[in-house]
Amino acid sequence: MNLILLGAPGAGKGTQATMIADRYHIVHISTGDIFRANIKNGTEIGKLAKSYIDKGELVPDEVTVAIVKDRLTWDDCKNGYLLDGFPRNLYQAEELDKFAEIDGVVNINIDFGLLMDRLCGRRVCKECGESYHISTLGGKTTCARCGGELYQRKDDNPETVRSRLDVYTSQTAPLIDYYTKKGVILNFTGTEAPASVLFEEVKTALDRLAK
Numbered sequence: 001m002n003l004i005l006l007g008a009p010g011a012g013k014g015t016q017a018t019m020i021a022d023r024y025h026i027v028h029i030s031t032g033d034i035f036r037a038n039i040k041n042g043t044e045i046g047k048l049a050k051s052y053i054d055k056g057e058l059v060p061d062e063v064t065v066a067i068v069k070d071r072l073t074w075d076d077c078k079n080g081y082l083l084d085g086f087p088r089n090l091y092q093a094e095e096l097d098k099f100a101e102i103d104g105v106v107n108i109n110i111d112f113g114l115l116m117d118r119l120c121g122r123r124v125c126k127e128c129g130e131s132y133h134i135s136t137l138g139g140k141t142t143c144a145r146c147g148g149e150l151y152q153r154k155d156d157n158p159e160t161v162r163s164r165l166d167v168y169t170s171q172t173a174p175l176i177d178y179y180t181k182k183g184v185i186l187n188f189t190g191t192e193a194p195a196s197v198l199f200e201e202v203k204t205a206l207d208r209l210a211k
């Protein structure tokens, strides 16, 4: 199964992706995670990506498309993959069509009112990438899963979140229509309920698709 996860910043793409990848034994490919790993390692791609990510803008298409095109040739993609955060505009979607066949697009619609608090309160584990919200940490600064140190993403601040949401609305949201027309969209609504509740719905739809 080759899937795409679509949704605004903070909609819960990464959270759902971990659960989907585990259940269906497919590889989770997050372009945001790839860029952050490059930033951490000080690569040329990292230096370029940082200048866009810090402003909440998209990293140039040619760089992003080349990364994904190469990543999909790796052996671990043979059983299927889940693209999280790619494509993010029509150009990327059209390019993806040239080198991939997509079976389903998991689209998480969510009220923007829920997102600012989710994102500005998010803390992420440096080691395993697990996400938390400060309201549930009780002052703890380490990961409950692996003990790694928690940090706040540099783009999780009110000004950059506003810009990320604007970019989503103008460039990424039109992809809902693009994939609806292709007949591969699966629509869900993100709510204040725990992520496991949404996952139950996603699982029902994907079980049907996997048959």
Ligand code: AP5
Binding pocket: 007, 008, 009, 010, 011, 012, 013, 014, 015, 016, 030, 031, 032, 033, 035, 052, 053, 054, 056, 057, 058, 059, 060, 064, 084, 085, 086, 087, 088, 092, 118, 119, 121, 122, 123, 131, 132, 133, 155, 164, 190, 191, 192, 193, 194, 195, 196, 198
């Ligand atoms: P990326 O890393 O993809 O960030 P994003 O799209 O802004 O999305 P997030 O990772 O912030 O949110 P999410 O939907 O994964 O939510 P999460 O599960 O963590 O991209 C970052 C940047 O990289 C972009 O701005 C761009 O610059 C660049 N980039 C990436 N891809 C690109 C591309 N294709 N082209 C060009 N540039 C690109 O959840 C959020 C929080 O909510 C967490 O704390 C979580 O614990 C919590 N949560 C999740 N579900 C629930 C729930 N049901 N109830 C309560 N809390 C919940």
Ligand code: MG
Binding pocket: 013, 014, 015, 030, 032
């Ligand atoms: Mg994410």
